Amino acid sequence: MTIRTDVADLLHQGMSDRAISLRLHCDAKAVARARAALGLPKAKSGYRAAASVIDLFHDRTESVDGGHLRWTGYTSKAGLGSVRYAGRQYTAFRIAFRIQHGREPVGHCSSDCGMPGCVAPAHVEDDTARTRNRATYAALIGVESPAEACGRGHAAADHRRYRRDGRPYCLPCTTGTDSGRRT
Incomplete structure (x- = not known):
């Protein structure tokens, strides 16, 4: 039996008979006969999971x-x-x-x-790196806010964030959550 080299190459790569027949536009039964002639086992069916x-x-x-x-x-x-x-x-x-x-x-x-x-x-x-980088930018352009808390009493150390232009804002005040409010 004469086996096409492109079919043999794909069989050795582990492709299924059907996948080879679809790719090369040939008969799946001919591919199966080539697999048997080469002594290769049937390809594992199903989805191959990624390693990670x-x-x-x-x-x-x-x-x-x-x-x-x-x-x-x-x-x-x-x-x-x-x-x-x-x-x-x-x-x-x-x-x-x-x-x-x-x-x-x-x-x-x-x-x-x-x-x-x-x-x-x-x-x-992430939030940590973004806050650190934007705080550095704000300090470089002279926009740093020295306040320890916002007007509603949220601790700046826990809740201060920075916009892309370096302006500070209070996260709970902006998002409407007051979970960090001081009493």
């Missing part, structure tokens, strides 16, 4: 100009990229942060590079 959540991340991103990564996987109604791995849901931002920093993020993760939806690990920050 990081592998899933890399499979679902593509590079774009400027060192950015665009998410190509599932996106929620809110526009957040996410994957399910080992029964848990992970957002693309949290995975990117973990790749870059080697730890779980604290609070909310987002990219601060200016490109909407960028999930490049070097561009993603």
